[in-house]
Amino acid sequence: MVTFDINSLDHSVFMRAALDEAELAGKAGELPIGAVIVHNGQIVATGRARHVARASDLAHAEMNTLLSAERYLNEHARDGCVIYVNVEPCVMCLGAIVMSNIRHIVYGLEDKWIKPSGMMSMEYVRRHVESYLGGVMAEASVDLFKRFRPRDLAIMQEGRWPGSP
Numbered sequence: 085m086v087t088f089d090i091n092s093l094d095h096s097v098f099m100r101a102a103l104d105e106a107e108l109a110g111k112a113g114e115l116p117i118g119a120v121i122v123h124n125g126q127i128v129a130t131g132r133a134r135h136v137a138r139a140s141d142l143a144h145a146e147m148n149t150l151l152s153a154e155r156y157l158n159e160h161a162r163d164g165c166v167i168y169v170n171v172e173p174c175v176m177c178l179g180a181i182v183m184s185n186i187r188h189i190v191y192g193l194e195d196k197w198i199k200p201s202g203m204m205s206m207e208y209v210r211r212h213v214e215s216y217l218g219g220v221m222a223e224a225s226v227d228l229f230k231r232f233r234p235r236d237l238a239i240m241q242e243g244r245w246p247g248s249p
């Protein structure tokens with residue numbers, strides 16, 4: 085059995101692909117969040133936020149990406165699949181990533197509002213997540229949010245709603 089080493093991947097290549105999805109989402113009036121799943125150095129699934137298009141609060145980029153590849157993940161997720169997303173996953177998406185058996189998460193912009201990293205202290209999550217790398221090309225995500233959703237950027241960066249204590 086070959087041991088998977090996340091450091092063997094060029095994170096900037098795959099985060100760029102997630103950012104491209106995010107930009108498409110932003111241009112479509114959605115939150116500028118995109119994700120890709122990588123296996124054996126290849127992108128096997130892509131997705132982006134579709135809250136508006138689907139009239140759904142569940143249509144997060146990671147959920148759409150996971151669901152587009154659910155059969156593939158059922159077979160391969162444990163074997164070194166990595167999800168790249170340009171914003172830190174929320175509690176729902178982190179839960180879905182864990183439940184889909186993806187062990188490696190690479191994200192861009194930290195979300196100080198939801199603070200999903202707090203979920204890492206849950207024993208079940210800690211046991212299942214082997215890599216949780218943040219800050220990858222975070223400035224590119226900041227730029228996207230400045231263009232498309234500056235208010236949401238402020239909430240994520242400051243960890244509170246504008247004007248609230």
Ligand SMILES: [Zn+2]
Pocket residue numbers: 144145146173174175176177178
């Ligand atoms: Zn989410």
